[in-house]
Amino acid sequence: MAMILNLSSTTPAASAKLTKRMHAVKCELNSRERKLEIGSPIIVIEAPKLLKTASSVPCLRANAGLVNPGDVGRIVSRKPMDVWAVRLSIGTYLIDGKYFKPLQLDDD
Known part of the structure; x- marks a missing residue:
């Protein structure tokens, strides 16, 4: 069985316009909004x-009460996709960035 693909256009090739559209996709928050580095202290705001x-x-x-809101830890490394x-005090876990925020330490 042979398949035939016919591509025809009703617009003449000379008058056809090709436009390139570019879209910027923002995958991360601004560095001003969120400053996370290796060694940064964090606080869990929602238990995964x-x-x-x-x-x-x-x-x-399953998180059976191992990680709770209010737990404090430190960033060890960064993984793809905001992980x-x-x-933490109970071990090192891979946690999505939506479950914690940077901990503000007062340096007096």
């Missing part, structure tokens, strides 16, 4: 439903 360990062999498990390795 699932936790993934940041070990060489990661383990995905961060965060060192």
Whole structure:
């Protein structure tokens, strides 16, 4: 069975206009709004439903009260798509950036 593809245009080639449209997609917040670096202290604002360990062999498990709002930790590394390795008192976990915010420390 042979398939034939016929591409025909009702517009003459000389009068056809090609326009290129570019769209900018913003994937991250402004650096002024959110300043996270390795070693930055963070505070958990919402407990994730699932936790993934940041070990060489990661383990995905349900958050059964291990990480709670108000827990404090430090950024260990950054992963793609706004996922961060965060060192908490119970271990190091991969946590999405929407679940925590930078902790403001008062340096007097």
